[in-house]
Structure formats: structure tokens, C-alpha cells
Amino acid sequence: MSGLIPTIGLEVHVQLRTQSKLFSPAPNAAGDQPNTRVDVVDLGLPGTLPVINARAIALAVRAAIAFGGEVQPVSHFARKHYFYPDLPKGYQISQYEDPYCRGGSVPLGNNRACKLTRIHLEEDAGKLIHTDAGTLIDLNRAGVPLIEIVGEPELHDPADAHAFLLQLREIVRFTGVSDGDMELGSLRCDANISMAAVGAPLGTKVEIKNLNSLKMVQRALEYEIRRQTAVLATGGLIRQETRLWNDEQAETRPMRSKEMADDYRYFPDPDLLPLCCDESLIANERANLSELPAARRERYRTTFGLPEHDVTVLTSERVLGDYFESLAIAAGEVKAASNWVMTDVLQAVRDRNLALENFPVKPAALGELLRSIARGELTMVSAKQAFARMLDRGEDAHTAIETLGLHKITEESVLAPLVAAAIAALPAATADIKRGQMRALDALKGHVMRATRGRADPTAVDRLLKQQLGS
């Protein structure tokens, strides 16, 4: 049965990064205690009505532009009916015949791309927790805004599916549309796969769910290709079904529960007016979008001449790159700015659990510090001390340097007695140096540095040591 090729289509649900839910003012935030982030609308109480969150529409439009889709001037919300305990109203508000975006594509690298059928808006469902006592329902997630990005079935390799998701995730993160975290469920993927001989019509489609990481998507598709190929090789038939990926067992299994009805009885939601995305909204989001990660990477390589590692790190998140660019301008030095962002800034963000958006040290302030280093006014050790204080107190570089008295000591009249004191204090090291073990110089230098709290100009100390030791 060789000669069979797989055809893969991906459907990706992306949670939008809004403050509140799609149709209610309850907070859109993950985690927390069950049913603590619900409003009367999310409970589907009698008499409640959905009211559309403008920010969700803006982010959805931004995503549409980022993927090159065609934003529809008028689209409609429809009710999709099925009974399941995670769906409070007995229907999900989604878009059916008239999605807000048609077309578009996701880049796969090497100038290839996968076309998109459509992107539509919908509300997320709640979460079920299965216990021995029964199934518990937590509606915190119910009503969280989602876009569903529907790819054309035109991928033929699990590696391409992986690339599709990687690129998609990068774009939604970079544009601020979503956290795009598969493990936390803010980005979720279902895959369709069928097998057919080259040139033959498409085979029977199998849907795979429960794909919670990029790796799982690829592994599940690889498994499913092997399974379907084996079934077909023995003359069997592929059943049209939904299968769940089980990562521990590394296999897919048919879904047992009849969760989904076969007839969703869609009709336009009479509680909502048609959704109008006008030119000004589109223009506004186009402006918010600026450049996409691929373009930015290219610019960092060619315009800034940064090494590949720096390019990868700095373009991983839009705010990080934005910070770096502002810093590079303020500091007047690209590589130094990159080094500081990749090490000290990111370290502080991690250690102090900060968001880069409200990082206490603004690029202008850090730029001033970097200029002081470049001018030779500050040792690296002093600069780090100043940076720590700027982080703690939000001071500018000048104030931090002045308050801590961090100016580099270059005057020989000040340094010479300290060097002499170091020689006197460390006779063993001095003896080693005289025997030619020049590494012991570091101990003497360290002594001087400690005495000056890192402010001594290393070059001057070096010179004086050599002078006084007569070497």
C-alpha cells in the first residue's frame, strides 16, 4: 500500500486576550476556584442577553489581518445547538454561514504557506471535572472569547502540521491576540486526516482531538498515518469518526461519548445584531499590528546585523523586540542593548515575575546607563548595581549612579595605596606572582575591587599592580 499520502487539515481554537468575556463582563482569566468568574449571562440564567465585547472583535480583526484574511464588513452570530453540561444555554453562540473573516494563510517557512478557509468568532464552553461522585461543572471558562482558525486540508506531512501550528502560535502571541499556550488551553488544535493514493479523491476523514501540545499533534498524526495505512493495507475501511489522542499510550482511540449531535440546528442569534467591521476598525488594527515576526527577524539580521541567537530571542515576543529597539536607540549601541535585554532584563522579568509592558526600568533609563558604560564612567559591576537600584526604586541611571557613588575610580593617587594594601594583605598570592603564576593577579585585583565596591577601573589597577610588583 505504499503510494498513499495523507491529507491533513487543522482547526485551531485561540482564546483572545481580553479583560472580560465575549458576551458578559465576567473576568476572562484562567484558573482560580470553580465558578468564581461567572456572571448571570455565563450561567445562561433566564432573561440574560449577550452583549458583544468590542475588544474581542478588535483582536479577532487583528488576527484576520495578520493571517492575510479578508475581513467581512457584515457577519452574523448563530446559535449552534447541542446539549452538554459544559454548555449552559443549550447552544453555543458561534458564527456559521457568515464568518467575520474568509481566506488568509499561515506561513510554513521556505516560502510555503497553508491556506485558511475562514476564521470565525465564538464563545468557549465550561470545563468538566470527572470524579467518582459524578461530573463537576466549572463555568469559569464559559463565554471566554475564541477565534476558530480553519485551515484548508492541504497539508501532507505531520511536520508541516507542526510548522503550521508553530507559526500560527507565534503570530497570535506576537500580535497580542492570545497567550497561545497549548498546555494551558488558550490555543487548542483539532486535526482532520485522510489517506488516499496520489491523484485519487480524498479518503475518509478522521478527526483527532485532545492534542495539547505541538509534539502531540505531530505524534498523533504520525500514529494515525500508520494506523490508517495498516487498516487499508489489509483491505479494511476507515470509519469516519472522532478519535482522542492518548499521549501515555501513544495511540488514538475512538471517542465513546456521543458528545456532539449530528444536527446543530443553526440559526441567526436573534439577541445579537449583525456584526459590522468597518474600515476604521480594520485600519486601526492594521496600525496596531505593525510588522509580523518573520519580517522583524529579517530586519534584525540585515539592518542590525545581530547573530541568529539574538534574533531568535528578541523576536520571540513583540514587547521584547519593542523594548530592545527602544533601548538600542537610547543606548546608541545595538549589540550591547541586545546583551542587556537577553540577560539582565529577561532575568529580572523572570525573577521578579514582571510583565515587560510595565517593566520598571524604561528603555530610555537603561540606555543612559549603557551610555555611561560606553563612556568608561562605570564598571560593569557598578552598572549592575545601578541597574538593581533602578529596578527597585524606578530611579533614572544618573540618580542611581550618584546615590550609590558608583563613578569609576581611575585616579592613581586613590588607587595606588589600595594596590599596595592588597599586596601587603595577600603575601602568598604576591609570592605566586613573583614565581610567574600570573593567575594569582586576579586575587589581588579582586581585593582592590572589593575595597572600592567594584568601582576601580580594572585597567588602571592592572597597570598599578604590575608597576608595584615590578613585573
Next chain:
Amino acid sequence: MPAGPFAPDPQDLRRLVKMARLCLTDDQSAELGARMAVILQAFASLQAIDTPATHIENPAPGKPLRDDICGPPLPVSVALANAPRTAADAFLVPRIIEG
């Protein structure tokens, strides 16, 4: 309009009842089925009307959108106050077997 769809047979009716998550005895089913058939027959004339292809929208002035501002969520006790069964601050239903 063909007569067929306007007289749901017992099998159709069972499917509709299932789809609507109702539970009817055979007698109830027969009675509701008969009433449905009468109503649908009376309404069959609708199908013969030549309607224009497009239907009118009711465009509303202004944008029916709200700003992305959070309101206070309900206290859990209020959210669950009307629930027939709860456990661990959640709504409770019979165990569902998935997967």
C-alpha cells in the same frame, strides 16, 4: 410543498423528541404528533408563497458593542444558589464517561 415533511411519522417524531431532549410516553407522543400534523398542515400554505430571495435586516443605529471592562463576578454561593445538586463549588451531574 410536498406533503411528506408536514406529517412527521412516528420515527421522525422519536428523533425530534430525542433531539429536543424530551421524554414522552407513546400516548403523549401520539397526541403531540397528531397536533403537530394538524398545525403543520394548517401552515403548509406558507410554502407556496413566492418570497423575494433576500430578507430585510433591521440595521440598528450605532454599534451594539460594549467596552472590555470587567464587572464583579457573582459570589459562588449566588452562582450555585438555584442549582439542584452541587459538590465542591461546582454543579453536579451524573458521571460522564469520556474518551
Next chain:
Amino acid sequence: MSVSHQLGARAIAARVQSGELRASDVAQAHLQRIRELDPQLHAFVELWPERALQSAAAIDRAQRSGQTLGPLAGVPVAIKDNLLCQGQISACGSKMLERFVSPYTATAVARLEQLGAILLGRTNMDEFGMGSSTERSAFGPTRNPWQMSHVPGGSSGGSAAAVAADFCPLALGSDTGGSVRQPAAMCGVTGLKPTYGRVSRSGLVAYASSLDCVGVIGRAIEDVALGLQIAGDDERDSTCAKRTVPNYLQELDGRKDLRGIRVGIVREFEEATGDEGIKLAVRTAQEQLRACGGTIVEVALPSVKHAVATYYLLASTEASSNLARYDGVRYGHRTAHTRRLDELYEQSRSEGFGAEVQLRILLGTFALQKGYQDQIYGQATRVRAMLAADFAYAFTQCDVLASATSPMPSFALGSKLQDPIAMYWCDALTVPASLAGLPALSLPCGFAVERLPAGLQLTAPKFAESLLLQVGSVFQQQTNWHLQRPLS
């Protein structure tokens, strides 16, 4: 102090504002009358005496401290059982919601309270609004104060009967296909269904979302005008119109006759009015409108003959969707049979819903099925658009339409329960305005036979409530039907 239960809302508010009457006495007097007479009538499903007396006491305190009181200060009102009120049960006439205590208040109800009204309790209705006689309430039928053996109409039969029986001068109802106008006509009171979107639907339990309107029932037009002050934009309902709300009572004073007003008589409505007594009462009323200076013109609404079918298919479709949320999980009736999830759903719903509700859910499910969706639901939507276009054309030839509200007077309890189609045709003259989203007013205009009132329906273009109320006011200045009382 003795309080006349015949005082209107405007008169009560004026006297409470001036200190001549205490809101507490007004509330007490009305509660007393309800306790005496409602056991036979069953207009109320539940009285809220404590809440009412507390609100009344607060109004009295505000009055004594010299605060400005609202235009409905101290006016006792009843609200239909499908309008939510925080801390109170709203059962919607259904076993499904028998014990449902709402954590929030409907916008219409909240505004009524802001205007100073005192909520007396909730009134009976056909389950989820699905009925035209209030016989389909899970809590037993309401009787017509004019004729105890007869129905009050429906689905807001409790509210209409309460106003007719002088239990309160004002009540809120809801009108999806005539549920305010038809019972108002059958009980001889004044009922207004505003333009779709004029009053917020937030907190009104949905039956058919594209048709549901909160409506006002009173004895006199000026009270209805006062009650309509609950109208206006609401951030919790995006289908609610973002338009300013006029002072409806003030606008009433603007017109003393009907000179310059073209009154349209709809040929198809005349043909559909079968009852001779109703026909005669309505013709006389139309003649009076002419006598007041109005010009009578004949207009046609050719699509109106399809209105009943269109209405029932659309309303059932939306109902099948709106009622999907009642599953016994988060609130509402839950069966004792809960071994499996399917069983929980199916048993809870069939135990909780009455037969008519289940019938309409099935009809709606049928209409939305794959393969039939466009043929049934889609076609009904298109016919609805044709009907709206008919009305739009008619309003190029006239300013208001005048017809009967109900083609027949009230009927004996139980007489139409077994014949769904006969019951549906009660709504033939009210569903057209509902489908077109137009405001329509029902005014008492005499009797079909002795003690069975007839209603005159006036219909106007969207948001022309002021015009409707003005025409109604001129009519009531010339007639005394609205002053007649069924009970002493």
C-alpha cells in the same frame, strides 16, 4: 385613611407626592382588596406584601423629608411572572421554574421601582407565554373579572385581570404575539405593546427573542403613558434602541382631536374579525375616530393572511432554542431519575414543561432540522419581511391603523384547549404588528355581548408610541368604556 381602589396611577402619584395620601395606605388598601377578591380570580401567583409595604414606607419617608418623588410614587403595580425581580421567584407559569429565585432584576422592573412604583407581586400567565388564555399556567387558570366562567385572555392574563379588578392601576406584561393586547381587550383595559426594542428585554424570560416586548397595562391611557417611561437604551440588551425617550405623559396633552390624522382600516383585518358583536363595537369606535376629526382611509396588508402561520413557526423555532437552557443542571426542575445524563435531561424537561411548551419545542426543533431549515424557518423569515414591507407601504397612506384587537371576545374556560388551531387564530389580528416590530395599543371600545369587552387595536409605525397614545387619549376623552368596572 380609606383609599379608593379606583384611583388611577397618575392620581395616586400626585396625591402621594403632595402628602395627601400615604403610599403605605395605598399599598395596604390594594393588598386588602387582592386578599378579598383574588381567591376567586387567581390573577396573582404570589403577593409580596412585606416587600410592598417596605417600599411604600420608604416612599413615605422620602416624602416627609421633602425629597422629589418619581412620577409613579406610591403606585401599586403587578408584574408578570416572567419578569425577574432579585430575591423573588420568577416561575414563568412553569413547574420548571417553580422555585427559581432570581439573583438579578429585569431592567423594566428596576426602572419601574426607580419611578417610585410599589411592586405588589407576580401575576399568572400561560407557561413561558405560550397561550392566549392563561389556562396553560402550571399554577391553574385565571378568571375574567367580567365573567368568572371565562378566560382573561393571555398570556398576560393575570396582569390584565388584576388591572380590570382594580387590584392595581398599572401592571407589566409581555407581548410576543399579542400577549398584552389580547388580554387587555378581553378584560376591558388598556394595553400597549411598544416597538420592538423600545423597552429592554434584559430580565424578561425569553420566549421568542425577535418578538418579545415588555408591555404596559392600565385602565386609562394616561397611566399607560406613565408606565411606558420604563423605555430606553440598556447596556444589557444590544437589541434595545439607542434613542431618547420622550415624556409620554406630557406628549398626551399636545392633542385634543384627530384633525390631520389618517386612520387606516385594514381590509384583511375586517375580514378576519368573525364575531358580530366585536365587529359592531370596532366599527362604532372607528366612526368615533372619524367624529374626532380623523380621516378614514382603507389600506391593504396582503401578506397578513400568512401572519399566524409565520408567527407560530418563528416563535416556536426561537422558543425551542431559548428553552434549551432548562436542563435541570444549574437551576430549575430536576428529575429524581438521574442515573444517566440523558435521563437527567429528558426527564427533567418533560416533567418540568407542560404539553403546549413541549409541542412548540418539537415544532421549533422540526423547523430547524437540517434539510428543512431554509424551507420552514427561512421561508417564515422571508414572509415576515414581506409583511413588514406591507405595513411600511400602508403607513405611506395613513398614520395609524384601527382594527379589532381580538377577532372574538373572551371564551369559556376549557372551550378551546383541545383545538390548538382555534386558539392560535385568536392571535390573527395581533401577531402582524409583532412580526413587523410595530407598536400597538388596545383600548376598551364596548362589549361584544353583555359583560364581554371588545378591544380596539391601534397600530403605528416604529417608535410612534406618542402618536398612538395621543390617539388613544382623544378616544378616551370621547368614550367612557375605560371607566367601566367589572367588580364593585
